[in-house]
Amino acid sequence: MLTTYRLTEHHTAGGMSRWLPYLSELQPEMFCEVSPELADTAGLDHLGWATIVTARAAIEARVLVTDRMVPVRVHDRIVHQVGLPYHWGRNGITTGDSANDLTHMALDPDVHIQEVKALTCDIRPGRRPRGPDRRRLVEEYQRRAGISATTGTTHRTTERLGKSG
Amino acid sequence: MTDNLLEGREDPARDSGYPQPPPRMGFFTDTSVCIGCKACEVACKEWNLIPDDGLSLLGMSYDNTGMLGADTWRHVAFIEQDRPLGRQNNAVALMPVGPSSAARNAQVVAAGLGDQHGARLGSETGATRLGPSPDGGPAQPVTADGRTELRWLMASDVCKHCTHAACLDVCPTGSLFRTEFGTVVVQEDICNGCGYCVPACPYGVIDQRKDDGRVWKCTLCYDRLSVGQEPACSKACPTDSIQFGPVDELRERAAHRVEQLHDAGVVEARLYGADPDDGVGGTGAFFLLLDEPEVYGFPPDPVVTTRDLPAMWRHAVIAAVGVAATALAAFAGARR
Numbered sequence: 001m002l003t004t005y006r007l008t009e010h011h012t013a014g015g016m017s018r019w020l021p022y023l024s025e026l027q028p029e030m031f032c033e034v035s036p037e038l039a040d041t042a043g044l045d046h047l048g049w050a051t052i053v054t055a056r057a058a059i060e061a062r063v064l065v066t067d068r069m070v071p072v073r074v075h076d077r078i079v080h081q082v083g084l085p086y087h088w089g090r091n092g093i094t095t096g097d098s099a100n101d102l103t104h105m106a107l108d109p110d111v112h113i114q115e116v117k118a119l120t121c122d123i124r125p126g127r128r129p130r131g132p133d134r135r136r137l138v139e140e141y142q143r144r145a146g147i148s149a150t151t152g153t154t155h156r157t158t159e160r161l162g163k164s165g
Numbered sequence: 166m167t168d169n170l171l172e173g174r175e176d177p178a179r180d181s182g183y184p185q186p187p188p189r190m191g192f193f194t195d196t197s198v199c200i201g202c203k204a205c206e207v208a209c210k211e212w213n214l215i216p217d218d219g220l221s222l223l224g225m226s227y228d229n230t231g232m233l234g235a236d237t238w239r240h241v242a243f244i245e246q247d248r249p250l251g252r253q254n255n256a257v258a259l260m261p262v263g264p265s266s267a268a269r270n271a272q273v274v275a276a277g278l279g280d281q282h283g284a285r286l287g288s289e290t291g292a293t294r295l296g297p298s299p300d301g302g303p304a305q306p307v308t309a310d311g312r313t314e315l316r317w318l319m320a321s322d323v324c325k326h327c328t329h330a331a332c333l334d335v336c337p338t339g340s341l342f343r344t345e346f347g348t349v350v351v352q353e354d355i356c357n358g359c360g361y362c363v364p365a366c367p368y369g370v371i372d373q374r375k376d377d378g379r380v381w382k383c384t385l386c387y388d389r390l391s392v393g394q395e396p397a398c399s400k401a402c403p404t405d406s407i408q409f410g411p412v413d414e415l416r417e418r419a420a421h422r423v424e425q426l427h428d429a430g431v432v433e434a435r436l437y438g439a440d441p442d443d444g445v446g447g448t449g450a451f452f453l454l455l456d457e458p459e460v461y462g463f464p465p466d467p468v469v470t471t472r473d474l475p476a477m478w479r480h481a482v483i484a485a486v487g488v489a490a491t492a493l494a495a496f497a498g499a500r501r
Contacts, residue, residue, distance in 0.1 A: 007227070008202045021217035022207045028220035028229055036266035046266070046273045047224040062222055065266045067245055067315045070257065078261045094220055 002054065002082045002121040004099050010087035013100065018092030030096025032061040033083035034123070035069035041080070043125045051128040051137075052082060054121045055147050056104060058137050059097035060128040082123055086116070097128075106152065175441075177328055181343035188411035189347030190390060191449035192399065193419050194321055196461075197426060197434065199406040201227060201319035205239045208401035212386065213238065224274045226317070232462070233322055235374040238383040239398050240322045242461055249314035257314050265312045320452065320461050321407060323398070324349070324370045324383035325438055328446030329469040332362035332371050347412070348385040348449055356380055367445065367467040385449070412449055419453060431455065437463060444468030 009027040010017040017023045032050055034042075044050050046065040051058055061084065071080050088096035106115045122141065129137050142148075178186035209215065218236035223229050226243035233240045247265050326348045333341045333349055340355035341362060351371075358378030362371050371382045386396035394400075399409035408415060416439050426434035437458050438451030444467050458465045 022210045025217040025220050026203050026206065026229055027227075029222040031222065035262070036269075037261070037263045039266065040263070046270045047222065047277060064224060064226075065270055066226070067247065067265050067267060067312065068317070070260045070262055073261050 001079050002052065002084060002102065002119050004084050004086045004103065004116045007085050007087060010085070012087070013089055013098065014087035014092060014094075015089070018087065018089070018094050021093060024092070024094040027085075027087070028094050030059075030061045030088040030099075031064050031085070032123070033064045033066055033069050035071055035080065036065055036067065037071050038069070038080040038082070038123070039063070039065045042123050044123070045125070048125065049127045051124050051126060052084070052102060052121050053124070053138060053141050054102040054104070054119060055142060055145065055151075056138070057101040058128045058134055059099065059101055061097060082121060104152065175328075175446075176347075177330075177343055178345050178347040183345045186345045186347070188413065189449060190385065190410065191326060191348070191412040191415060191451070192323060192385070192396075193408045193410075193415040193451060193453070194323070195406050195408065195419070195422060195453045196318065196320035197422075197431070197453055197455055198404045199241070199319040199321055200404055201241055201243055201317075202403060203241050204401040204403060205321050205398035205407055206230065206237070206241060208397040209239045209383075210236075212389070212397035213384070215381070224270065224277060233324070233368075233370050233372070233382075235372040235381040238323065238381075242318075242320050242322060244318040244320075244460060246316050246318055246456070246460070247313050248316060257312065262312050318455060318460070320454070321398070321402075322462070323450050324385070325368055325445070325451070326383075326385060326449030327367075327469065328441065328448070329472075330445075331365040331367065331470040334469075334471040334474070335361040335365045337361065344385075344387055344390075346385070346387075346390055348387065348390075350384045350387050351380055351382060353379055353381070365470045367464060367470055383450075416451075419451065422453060426453075444472070 006012075007027050009023050032052060034044060034050075038044070039046070042050075044063045044065065046063060048063050049060055050063045051060050069081055069083060071078050073079075084099040084102075086099040088094070089098050100116075102119070102121065103114065103116045104119055107113060108115050128134055176186075176189070178189060210217070215236050215238065218234060221229065223231050225231065226245050228241065228243040230237055230240045245267060247267055328347075330341075330343070330349045333343060337359060338355050338357050340352045340357070342350060342352065344350055356379040358373065358380070360373050360378075360380065362380055363373060365371075371380050373380050386394075386398075389396055395409045399407040408418070410418075419436055419439055423434050423436060433455050435454055436451060437454050438445075438448035441447035446469070452461075452463075454461060454463075
């Protein structure tokens with residue numbers, strides 16, 4: 001399970017703060033935070049590279065293993081969390097892959113705010129493939145998961161209103 | 166001991182020759198309310214026009230600064246500690262967790278620092294330990310694998326502006342001087358880059374800029390103080406973790422704060438550098454810590470490095486006189 005958040009050193013997607021040396025040096029690189037348990041399971045090393053894959057894209061980030069992240073038990077399943085700051089992009093003094101490439105097009109059913117706090121992902125050691133291989137990797141995941149262009153495009157609000165009204 | 170000191174005894178400004186100095190000014194950094202926003206680091210660099218010192222992910226929690234240096238006059242340390250803070254209970258014992266990653270991470274960090282950051286800054290680092298406290302203090306509740314609740318310590322480090330400042334004692338050019346506020350400042354137009362002050366500092370604060378060789382450190386914003394303003398870092402601190410004021414008043418306030426924390430059950434709260442009888446005569450910038458000083462990368466018992474200098478010179482003179490006497494005696498003996 002993947003969640004995104006911000007750091008105090010950067011502003012939104014970093015378009016302004018990643019151009020400033022004083023802020024960039026304080027958070028100089030895109031990273032993902034994982035628990036020691038997930039690091040062991042997935043074979044990730046502290047300060048090594050990881051590739052994070054969702055139904056939409058694959059990005060790479062440096063790994064920070066930390067006790068601050070803990071696996072949680074949901075009913076009878078152990079769910080691991082991957083934490084991603086969303087401040088990086090391709091220009092500025094510090095550049096990196098964008099966490100927002102991974103997030104889906106879902107909006108919360110009540111006020112239609114984008115849903116970026118809980119989405120499923122896979123994490124694997126090493127940097128992501130370059131060029132068309134990156135697309136192929138994501139397509140492979142989509143094929144295995146049976147995801148098509150129409151998956152998850154239902155408008156839940158209309159559905160719910162239709163039932164109640 | 167104070168009789169042997171070259172510089173600064175009880176009242177550093179008056180001892181340095183200011184007849185009517187204003188009260189000694191300093192910082193009280195209360196790390197118990199630091200939120201790790203790093204506003205002090207940025208405000209310091211903005212005001213003092215310090216260049217950035219490299220984009221390197223250090224892996225020391227959210228600390229990518231590492232240590233104080235020529236281009237870092239405030240440094241916020243982040244310490245992830247395998248012990249609970251106060252009465253917090255995140256029910257970690259009920260979580261499906263394994264052992265802590267702290268020790269393993271610390272090894273990776275130390276290896277990385279040795280190769281890059283430490284080598285570039287010309288000093289040994291890796292002082293900030295991520296591991297559990299060696300005194301094995303209260304650690305509960307504990308999981309089957311020994312992992313406990315976690316606390317995240319943050320602390321903003323700075324030049325201590327010692328009462329007995331060794332950097333000042335060894336400076337041959339007079340570039341380092343004692344201000345009327347009792348602080349220690351480098352004049353960059355006089356410094357000749359000899360670097361004597363760098364090993365003289367018991368805290369490893371003062372550092373040479375590699376491209377021009379001169380040394381740089383916190384000035385306690387001498388320019389701002391001179392016009393009645395507070396330093397940039399304390400001005401920017403949103404939680405008043407960094408407090409600026411007359412040192413006497415700050416020491417009183419700090420003692421009160423420790424008492425308050427002890428009453429609230431935070432028994433590990435302690436002051437660092439507030440004691441005028443310590444090895445550096447107390448510091449102008451002192452700290453409230455929630456653990457042993459080593460955990461934050463501070464030396465536990467700093468001593469002014471010029472303490473033994475007068476005795477060493479006395480020994481050298483005695484030795485020189487002895488050599489001369491022996492030589493004379495040899496010649497006198499040869500005549501016979």
